[in-house]
Amino acid sequence: MVVALLAISVGAAILSGLVTIYYDVPRQMGAQFRNYGANMILVSSGTDTEFDLDAVQDAVSLISGDELVGVTPYRYETVKIHDQPVVAAGTDMNGARTTSPYWHIEGEWPAEGQALVGKTEAEHLGLKVGSTFNVTYSGEGDEEVTDDFGTDMTVSGILETGGSEEDYIYISLDELEEIAGDGSLDIAEVSVSAVKESLNDYADRINNADLGVSARLVKRVTSSESSVLTKLQALVLIVTIVVLVLTMICVATTMTAVVTERRREIGLRKALGASDGSIIGEFMGEGVMLGIIGGILGAVLGFVFAQFISMNVFSSSISFRPLLLPVTVIVSVAVTGLACLSPVRSAIDVDPALVLKGE
Amino acid sequence: MSLLQLKNISKIYGELKALDDVSLEVENGEWLAIMGPSGSGKSTLMNIIGCMDKPSVGEVILDGRDIAKESDKGLTEIRREKIGLIFQQFHLVNYLTAVENVMVAQYYHSLPDEKEALEALERVGLADRAKHLPSQLSGGEQQRVCIARALINHPEIVLADEPTGNLDEANENIVIDIFKQLHNEGTTLIVVTHDPEVGEVAQRMIVLDHGKIKTDRVNPDFGK
Structure with missing residues (x-):
């Protein structure tokens, strides 16, 4: 679970940081381009x-x-x-x-x-x-x-x-x-x-x-600026998507390991009368909590990350976008939710008669 | 009408008949032991009675409902409302205390009630061990927690699978005494066991062999 939380936090931090940079790049790059006349x-x-x-x-x-x-x-x-x-x-x-x-x-x-x-x-x-x-x-x-x-x-x-x-x-x-x-x-x-x-x-x-x-x-300047911006923003977008997919894979792997580790407990709960809905609710609830905590941590870390990049690359500070906090949390919860689908599916497929059997 | 009726049930896996045309009736308050060698069909029969499996052929009527025709959701509901399960391996949740393990069964049945869960533990003589984790309990104590969990929702049937299989003689006797007490209180008990000593203290005993009931006899010495 700690690994999953870490993965979500890192993913959310990169999402939050890169989106901040994505929206701030035109301003930063504009200022840089003004050095070219x-x-x-x-x-x-x-x-x-x-x-x-x-x-x-x-x-x-x-x-x-x-x-x-x-x-x-x-x-x-x-x-x-x-x-x-x-x-x-x-x-x-x-x-x-x-x-x-x-x-x-x-x-x-x-x-x-x-x-x-x-x-x-x-x-x-x-x-x-x-x-x-x-x-x-x-x-x-x-x-x-x-x-x-x-x-x-x-x-x-x-x-x-x-x-x-x-x-x-x-x-x-x-x-x-x-x-x-x-x-x-x-x-x-x-x-x-x-x-x-x-x-x-x-x-x-x-x-x-x-x-x-x-x-x-001055087309020489404006076209170059526009072209560089478009490419830079596309790069940021691609990196963000790749990181989110990697986060999803990491969370899915961790949750699958958790389900495998807890197969007997899941079987016991089903034997005691837990419905599929209860099992889904328990695992998805854990996923949503991971998404919320990881999203909040990630949003904060992401701002620090964006600030670090901005100071080192553009030598200027970046402003915090409050809207990015709920967006990061929502995306983190959605990514975690998607990542949990397959593990939850295998959790509800657990056959109590098999996992609780004898020796 | 009997509490549980099995009418000509068979369980077929490909060419193998794990149960072959088994018919059985269990009365309310009866204490039945199911015995037989490995591969005789005991586990299959227990899974069907415990609503964790359905027969390939035949009817299983539990408290008026044919579980052979129930959906998975229906079986879960019957399990929750009418069956109390006791396992050879105890199957306690290792990060929950004894009383919390008992409350897990309440959670899926109605509402967790710690006072009631403590009373159930008291009934099996474990009130003073309520806040202990399974790792802090002996095998016998863990089995008693498992029994308390099986009893907490007042099930129609308490179904025990090799309940003394992992216990020493002293703890085996404690569990048998609890079963006697439960029987005296009117609880219906079905105990699947290898152990003749456990089987012979039951009110009635059936012996399975190759998926068929080989022997079905009432214990003449029961209650003496």
Whole structure:
């Protein structure tokens, strides 16, 4: 019986723990995936619409504050450094920290009068952390240079990403405006901690709001996230089912051993007038009690197990779901009940005349 | 009308006839001993009388009901209401005390009543051993607990299978004295035994041989 109780407790603990993780994985994985960059971009919805910070702000106001991780606007202009054409990205550095946490910076994030230079561009221009350079704006096409003397800036850090970001220099939006004059944004990156369906919903809301802003999902990120989540949840589900089946087999084996061990007692009880219903009631009663006790123990142990997994894998705690306690107990009782069917069947088949016979 | 009537019963296992056209009547309050060598059909006859088996052929009328026609559920009910069983191996539940073992029979019959169970133990001289586990009792004491359990629901018939088979002479005499006392109180006793001493103290004795009743005689010295 102790073995059966242990089996049910372990089974219930894994059930409770994995179901907790199953429901918490989207949140945990969402947070993990946000390290890989924005999963939504905002662009202008037409040529005659104003795509500025206000439009971006209006658009992100449609996203739940709990789920919005960060938003970063970008304006790209071609400038000249050491008479070489370079693409300068004006952005909000605080926003970039949240939407692009994977950026590796040798040096510091830029302050006023400073710039972040992509590694490729730094090598091309011969710039290092602490170097100073002069930026001039050549204008688009045949336009005249807006500032003949240019703007002096210092390299605060070299950006390494292994991607196209290394081809740009990054300065604040205000400084780009000072260098290149007024202009509209080209793109805004948005990082949202939500599953694919919610992201689609947010994109639809922004697109239907007629803000002059068009929202698109970064399929590379959202599809990977959705695919990993689906596979992870399927894995958790399969493991849970396998564990429950193993628990059932263990309980059935133990109960069969108990029935075999108590065949004489069962025979005696039947000889004394115990009906099949009484025998079923006694063994199923024991099974249900095992299920209840094992289920409660398992639910508690399962939460500890889930918390341990969450802390070690995702480095964040997990919240207790009260509904999981009755669900775990009910599933444990059902599994125990099913496991008891065969042993109970053999108990009611005991022939008292045979088991109580003579020697 | 007799309490128990067996009319031309046979029990057939394939080609083997464990009982062959046996007819027998047992009156209310009678003390009957069933004797015979191994394989003579004693156990089969006891199982049928104890409602743990049914004959292949014939009628078994117990208190007006034909048990040959009863379902398993019906047999269980008759066993519970009308039969008290005493076993050679005692068959006490080893994790229950003497009084709890007696109360097991009450549990399936009506409601467990410790006071009544203690009285039954007192009747067999074991009131002071009521709280002992079977492992703390001698063989004779265990058999007396078994007798108390058989009597607790006031059965129509007390059916004993080799009740002294595992006892020494002193305990055998104690059990025989209890049987005498039960008979004097009007209890119907059917005792299956190998032991001639146990058989010969009964009021009537039948001897089985190859599934047939070879001898059926009343003890002329009974009661003397």
